[in-house]
Amino acid sequence: MNKFIKDLVMVIIGCLVYALALTLLAIPNQLAEGGVPGASLILHYAFGWSPGIVTFILTAIVTTIGFRYLPKRSIFLSILTVPLISFFIYSTENLVGNLGDPLISAIFAGVFIGFGTGLIFRTGSAMGGTSLIARMCQDRLGWNLVRTNFVFDIVIVLSGLLVIGPLNTMYTIVALFVAKKVTDIVMEGLDPRKAVSIISGRAPQIADEIIAQMNISVTVFKGYGGYLKQDADMTYVIINKYQLMRLKRIISTVDENAFVVIHDVRDVLGGSFAWDETRKGGVR
Incomplete structure (x- = not known):
């Protein structure tokens, strides 16, 4: 009602x-x-x-x-x-x-x-x-x-x-x-989020660093590279635009050869990803 x-x-x-x-x-x-x-x-x-x-x-x-x-x-x-x-x-x-x-x-x-x-x-x-x-x-x-x-x-x-x-x-x-x-x-929505897909052989380490430094949730998918015929897991995370540069630095520190794809996302359901200074950019 x-x-x-x-x-x-x-x-x-x-x-x-x-x-x-x-x-x-x-x-x-x-x-x-x-x-x-x-x-x-x-x-x-x-x-x-x-x-x-x-x-x-x-x-x-x-x-x-x-x-x-x-x-x-x-x-x-x-x-x-x-x-x-x-x-x-x-x-x-x-x-x-x-x-x-x-x-x-x-x-x-x-x-x-x-x-x-x-x-x-x-x-x-x-x-x-x-x-x-x-x-x-x-x-x-x-x-x-x-x-x-x-x-x-x-x-x-x-x-x-x-x-x-x-x-x-x-x-x-x-x-x-x-x-x-x-x-x-x-x-x-006025403030689109960013969905970031990170393909790397060090996906679990990248996920751990993102969680530790940015205090946000990430998902790691098991993947397989069709060209190199090797396992290549993918880390998936949704952030706001203010967190993007920080995320790029974390990724390059762990694996500078990681393949990163960034998408614009208008709606995110089931959680809030707005910037929170008190939690250093974490989920609010």
Whole structure:
């Protein structure tokens, strides 16, 4: 129940932030957006139609078609998300006038759009429209959710080129790019960890030194080198970026010929690897 309440709060905040990014930053500067809200903005500029009402109608149609592709929990959250976004857009679509700097407005619109979208996606909800299509592509075809949604957004923005003009279209693409980056950060985390694989004939000694000097847990896998036809164990450890240089020094001290592979890791479950000065970089 606590998880559900947390997701509910995230959906509400995400919908509000997303809607305000459109009505306070995008609409006053004639910027578009991706997805169904972007299409509703283009129709608003062309015919004066309410973007809130158009968003609700179009999103409801797409969401109804796509419900069968979503888990039951996502269906419930989506039923909440779709009308909330439309309501917040409708309630605030005439609040402010032109802010005078479309580039700055595009950048900050992208920040807030990405933040709101990231919160909504983190709950497992869909925003309807192209984001629901992107989620269906992810479930059925394994496509990346954020990138697929980004491509759909670009297509819709370019379709409004004749309505908002080339300059505002370019500003809109800037906003979409910023929004994608912010969405990635919200969904995957701001402080990526490093997963380090160390292949060496002295893997147990390297593991012992890492544990002794850095006070963190490591795993040693039994391995076999296919080229040299020799045993070559692998030490595996996850650290934060501040510990990387120290780890490299420890490895080179034990085995300067060790083969080291470093990967970026966004999420780590089952433990915390944040830097702790009181424990000299140990697990907290």
